[in-house]
Amino acid sequence: MVADMERGRGYERRWNVGEISPRDRFAAWCEILSTTHLAFATDISRRLRDDFAADVREQALGSMSLVDTSVLPHRGQRTRRQVSANTRDVIGLHFVESGRQAVGLGDQRVILGPGDAMIWDGAATGEYEILEPLTKKTLIVPRAVAATVLPSYRNSFVKVLPKEHPPTRALISVLSLLSEQLPTMDAGAREASAALVCELLKPLDSLHGRGEPAPPRPRLELRERALDYIDTRLGDPKLAPATVAAAHGVSVRTLYNALDSLGVTLAAYIRTRRLARSHDDLVFGSDPVGLIARRWGFSSLAHFSRVFQQHYGVSPSRVRRR
Structure with missing residues (x-):
């Protein structure tokens, strides 16, 4: 189910739960989620369990990682139990390419669709629900790096970024390109790419909802x-x-x-x-x-x-x- 490929000082790992027994697929997804993102208490309806599918690719980007995910509907909750047992102190930037996802913290509930982007904090509790088959990219940023490039972001679990804000669009475009090109890059190119991404993160730090989205269809x-x-x-x-x-x-x-x-x-x-x-x-x-x-x-x-x-x-x- 897992393929590891070393390239220079980076790596690429792939998971596809479709390659294993249907009854074990959702449990495998839970392990993948914990490995590439964070640990969640997850749940899925009995009707969907045997047909569950998830495809994940993780690539190194300096001290960060870029994760491409395609996954079917299910739910997850990050409780204090998962946070207290946390082994990864990270912040994530999450970009939805297709499908819809709900993300919640207490009474706050946000619905994300194609083109939406958000920042989440691994030190906070919260929940998510995949409402439709979802394809997304996630940039996993160690807190030590985030403290430099996103110093004002603190434990709000989810912060939605305006769709048409130029720095947000620039970052999404670069990450989409890197997702394709990282496997061909040597160590020096990867480090330069990581430095570029860090620079593109900085304008997001002081973003508080500025920018007008284009009128939707x-x-x-x-x-x-x-x-x-x-x-x-x-x-x-x-x-x-x-x-x-x-x-x-x-x-x-x-x-x-x-x-x-x-x-x-x-x-x-x-x-x-x-x-x-x-x-x-x-x-x-x-x-x-x-x-x-x-x-x-x-x-x-x-x-x-x-x-x-x-x-x-x-x-x-x-x-x-x-």
Whole structure:
């Protein structure tokens, strides 16, 4: 599953979980994530587990590393347990190439899509959820380096960078080029490239939301607005495709066309998001199962238990006992 290639003073490592038994793929992904990024407590629905896929390439860039990742939907949470056992003191810069991902810290929840970039801190707790098949690049920066190039960044876990901010775009362009060219470079070229990347990081340090994004295409704009709307109203039992369409002044058909990349019906997407939030409350909270079901818009405890069992392969009460 892993291929290591030494080139000069650098290295390249590859992982593809598709090369191993389906039942072991998600566990292998957890190990890869811990090796290349950070340790997370991860979870995936039973329906997706056997078909899980992830492809990762890690390349050295001076004392930093550049990681290309393609991965299917799942969730992860970084708790104090993972932070306290941390063996990597790093900050990451994360660029989404395709797909959608939610990232959260407490009550803060950010939805990232193609072209979005963020900074995250390995010393903070938080969570993520891959909502659609995701392709991304991540620059892993040791804190010793970050203290020099990003001295004002501190433990906010996630900081979203404006899409059209010129220094952000320049850094993304250089990292995309390096992802292709690093395997052909000698040690001297790699060190020079690492120095260039450090210089490109510096303008991001004082960035506080300046820069106006280019107007999005109408269909993409509707898609992002609709999904954000859904995520903030999952507890409303009346939430349905018709109410989402009405809230945005479009027909249900127009809404479906904007959301056709989800790969599932909108009703199924809403149900999956509700189940995911319910699962988190069962694992990390102490409220009664019936209260959790009502909180996330399920009409009855019996209905909630049935769809939860179908999705996760285990009953809500058993998840609570675990």
